[in-house]
Every structure is written in structure tokens, then in C-alpha cells.
Amino acid sequence: MSAPLLEVSGLTIAFGALEVVRDVNLSVADSKTLGLVGESGCGKSVTMLAIMGLLPEHVRVSGSIKLRGEELLGRPQSALTALRGKRMAMIFQDPMTSLNPVMSVGEQLTEAILIHNRTLARRDLQERALALLRLVAIPLPERRILQYPHELSGGMRQRVMIAIAMANDPELLIADEPTTALDVTVQAQIMELLQRLQAERQMGLMLISHDLGVVGDIADDVAIMYAGRICERGPVDAVFDSPHHPYTHGLLASLPRIDRTVDKLVAIPGSLPSLATRPEGCRFHPRCVYAQDVCRRVEPELEPVSSGSRAACHFAETAVVSQRAEASA
Numbered sequence: 042m043s044a045p046l047l048e049v050s051g052l053t054i055a056f057g058a059l060e061v062v063r064d065v066n067l068s069v070a071d072s073k074t075l076g077l078v079g080e081s082g083c084g085k086s087v088t089m090l091a092i093m094g095l096l097p098e099h100v101r102v103s104g105s106i107k108l109r110g111e112e113l114l115g116r117p118q119s120a121l122t123a124l125r126g127k128r129m130a131m132i133f134q135d136p137m138t139s140l141n142p143v144m145s146v147g148e149q150l151t152e153a154i155l156i157h158n159r160t161l162a163r164r165d166l167q168e169r170a171l172a173l174l175r176l177v178a179i180p181l182p183e184r185r186i187l188q189y190p191h192e193l194s195g196g197m198r199q200r201v202m203i204a205i206a207m208a209n210d211p212e213l214l215i216a217d218e219p220t221t222a223l224d225v226t227v228q229a230q231i232m233e234l235l236q237r238l239q240a241e242r243q244m245g246l247m248l249i250s251h252d253l254g255v256v257g258d259i260a261d262d263v264a265i266m267y268a269g270r271i272c273e274r275g276p277v278d279a280v281f282d283s284p285h286h287p288y289t290h291g292l293l294a295s296l297p298r299i300d301r302t303v304d305k306l307v308a309i310p311g312s313l314p315s316l317a318t319r320p321e322g323c324r325f326h327p328r329c330v331y332a333q334d335v336c337r338r339v340e341p342e343l344e345p346v347s348s349g350s351r352a353a354c355h356f357a358e359t360a361v362v363s364q365r366a367e368a369s370a
């Protein structure tokens with residue numbers, strides 16, 4: 042049996058004295074989607090940049106990041122450059138800042154193809170670039186290939202970004218908020234496209250998102266991040282049907298749903314602490330209605346819970362009972 046596609050364990054990331062991410066464990070299997078969810082600033086993008094080997098050298102990264110069993114942490118940049126694009130690729134939230142405004146769509150696609158296929162003939166290159174535009178369902182690809190990013194709509198630009206990411210048929214695709222800059226209809230189309238590509242290519246997908254609704258629709262597994270740590274992780278059905286961490290519960294309760302009226306929406310009180318003011322003990326305690334003395338002193342570990350997930354909460358089993366009672370009241 043071949044090794045799992047991506048396995049991250051004990052990942053800790055520090056900018057100088059400030060620890061941004063601590064002890065993150067997650068994995069992505071072939072053809073599966075992992076949703077990574079959390080409030081702005083909780084460490085999602087930094088985690089993705091660490092996996093891609095794109096953090097600046099002065100940032101301290103420890104733990105383990107294995108792609109198909111091969112350790113990536115500590116490998117030289119040249120080795121990581123050889124992997125990026127080819128075996129793992131990424132797409133970002135804002136295609137306007139990731140695409141090069143002075144290069145045509147065709148030039149950017151051929152550049153991506155050439156990085157890993159230096160010897161491809163010019164005609165084959167053009168054909169490959171057109172095929173990629175067709176793959177991401179861009180109409181009139183012969184015309185689009187000559188255009189520049191500013192001539193395309195936001196949705197088209199995101200499709201071009203996805204085409205570039207697919208240029209070398211990666212095994213793992215990491216999408217960091219790929220649709221937040223787009224309107225709702227286009228968001229749905231882009232998510233559909235990602236799902237289709239994933240199914241066709243048996244690719245592993247790591248989807249970073251604020252949007253629990255999107256993650257619930259397409260992910261197999263979900264990891265909820267709070268203040269640089271994973272607070273709950275497991276199969277999406279288990280986490281959504283039976284959240285065991287009060288933060289997860291709050292996120293789900295604040296999710297607008299057709300079967301819930303707006304006045305039942307719950308907001309999580311307070312806000313994410315800054316890096317410098319993260320509290321002792323459970324990082325969520327200043328915002329948690331279930332907090333007890335022990336929560337202010339002892340940081341809970343991510344432990345298995347009855348739903349089949351893992352949650353980092355001293356009262357994962359008792360708090361969830363109260364949450365259920367409240368939700369049904």
C-alpha cells in the first residue's frame with residue numbers, strides 16, 4: 042500500500058518569538074477533500090504556506106510534513122521547487138494579485154507547463170495550454186489565450202488560476218479561500234469545477250475556507266482551527282452532526298440555513314485574541330460559556346470523542362450535551 046498523500050504532524054510555526062501555529066496534525070488522502078476552517082488570523086494560510094515550503098527562511102517551522110511518506114521539512118528549496126506545481130499545487134483567494142498583469146493568459150500557462158517540461162515543442166505547448174483552458178471550461182479558449190488578466194471577469198481569472206495549478210497534473214491541490222472574492226453564483230461554479238477536477242484526477246484537495254457551508258457541502262473531513270491550533274477534527278458528518286468543541290458548535294450555530302430563521306443565529310461572543318495576547322490554558326476560554334477554572338490553567342489536547350472526531354476541550358462530552366439542549370430549546 043502506498044503512503045498517504047499528505048500527512049502533517051506536530052506542525053509548529055513561529056515568527057520570531059511569536060508562535061503562530063502550534064502542533065497541527067492533519068492529513069489528506071487521494072480523491073478526498075479536507076476542509077480547513079477558522080476565523081481570520083487563526084493560521085490557515087500560514088499552515089498552507091508551510092506545506093508548500095513557501096514561508097521565508099527566518100520563519101521557524103518544526104514538526105513533520107510528509108508527501109507520500111517523504112519528509113518535506115528541512116529539504117532544500119531546489120527540491121521543493123521541483124515538487125511545487127508538479128506534485129502539489131495551490132490556488133489563492135485573489136487571482137488578480139496572483140496572476141501576472143503584464144503577461145497574457147497563454148504566456149502564464151506555458152510558463153507553468155515549461156517549468157516541469159522544458160523540452161516540449163512549441164506547437165505541443167500551445168495545444169497543452171488550450172487543453173487546460175478547455176479543462177476549466179473557459180469558453181472561446183483560442184481568444185482567451187491571447188488576453189490579459191484585466192480583460193477577464195473575476196470568475197474567468199479564477200478559472201485561469203486553476204488551469205495553471207492543473208498544468209502538471211498535481212496529486213495534491215491546496216485552495217486557499219478560492220472563491221471569497223467572487224459573487225455567489227460564480228462561487229458555486231468554481232466549487233463545482235474543483236469537485237469535477239478532483240474526481241476526474243483522483244486528486245487530494247485541501248480547501249481553506251471561512252465558509253462552513255461550502256466545506257459541509259464538499260469536504261470529506263474537516264479541521265477547525267482556533268488561534269493557531271486545531272480544536273476539532275474529523276469526518277465532516279460527525280463534526281457537523283455532533284460538534285464536540287464549543288467553538289465548532291458556535292460556528293455551526295451561526296451558519297445561516299434554510300431550515301433556521303435568522304433570529305436564531307448565534308454569534309460567538311468576543312473576538313480572536315492577537316498573537317501576543319493568546320490566553321493561558323484553553324485558548325478559547327475567554328469566549329466560552331462553559332469555561333471552568335481548569336480551562337484557564339490547562340491547555341486541552343485533541344482527544345477522541347464519542348462522535349468519532351477529535352476535540353480539544355476539557356468538557357467535550359458534557360459541553361456538547363448542554364449545547365444540544367440549548368439548540369433544541
Ligand SMILES: Nc1ncnc2c1ncn2[C@@H]1O[C@H](COP(=O)(O)OP(=O)(O)OP(=O)(O)O)[C@@H](O)[C@H]1O
Pocket residue numbers: 056061079080081082083084085086087088251316
Ligand atoms: N510574515 C508574517 N510575520 C508575522 N506574523 C505573520 C506573518 N504572516 C502572518 N502572520 C500572522 O500569523 C497569523 C495567522 O495568519 P494567517 O494569514 O495564516 O491567517 P488566516 O487564518 O489565513 O486568516 P485569513 O482568514 O484572514 O486569511 C496572523 O496573526 C498573522 O498576523
Ligand code: SF4
Pocket residue numbers: 286287288323324325326327329330331332333336341353354355356357360
Ligand atoms: S476547554 Fe473549557 S474553555 Fe475550552 S472550549 Fe472546552 S469548556 Fe470551553
Ligand SMILES: [Mg+2]
Pocket residue numbers: 085086087217
Ligand atoms: Mg488566509
